Amino acid sequence: MNDLNGLSPEQIERISKARERVIDSIGKNMDLYGITLSIGHLYGYMYFNQGPVTLDELSQSMEMSKTSMSTGVRTLLDLKMIDKVWGKGTRKDLFEVIPDWHQNFSDFFSIKWRKAVEGNMIALSKSLQEISAMKLDFAGDEGIAALLSTDEEKIGEAMKYYRWLLKLIEALESGKIFDLIPKEE
Known part of the structure; x- marks a missing residue:
């Protein structure tokens, strides 16, 4: 650094000891959310760095392979936790941390939750379509019709939850969440 x-x-x-404690804490926190400890440490290291760094510099400083470093950087870019920046006089890619932890949290959960919600809603919609078809197929059997209606109601409740979750995601993405829960100044 x-x-x-x-x-x-x-x-x-x-100074290094104090920073390493924070970097380890960042890594452990990110690990809770499904990001590997090493990628969390990478973000922590970049957080304390005073400016953009190259993959080579990161690899050397963190004593990790350039391949591992590249994977970690790509993950952090995808999560919008770091940016690729331009540097005068260098042809190598430079990366720097986005130090807004509130925005990092919002982006991380928005990306992860939206992907999960969309996948779940597709599955639920497909099941609702299948249940509608089965209701026609088994129209004369009251027992099966009642079972299918109950399943339909349960899936409807799940859909309500996922629509609510989409609203939460939109509040995170738009920043409206901070109107409800303000950032500490």
Whole structure:
């Protein structure tokens, strides 16, 4: 981390230890949400870095292979937690952290939840279509019709939940969530 130049070895050690504790905490927190510990550590390292870094610099600093580093950077780019930036005088890709943790949280959950909700709603809609067809097929059997109607109601309740979750996702994406739960200033 290039901001430690000019400090004594003792100062560097103390600052590094404090930063490493936070970086480890970031990694563990991200691990709770399905992001690997190493990618969490990568984000933490980049968070404390004073400016953009290349894959080579990250790989060397974190003692990880360039392939692993590339995968981690791609994941963080997909989650909108880092940006690729332009750097004067370099042909290598540069990456820097987006330090807005509120926006990172919003983007992360919006991306993950939207994908899950859309997949679940497709599955539920398909099941509703199949139930409608079965209701026609078994129109004369009151027992099966009652069972299918109950299933239809249960799926309808699930659909209500997923529509509500889409509203929550939209509130995260638009920033309206912060009107309800303001950011701490």
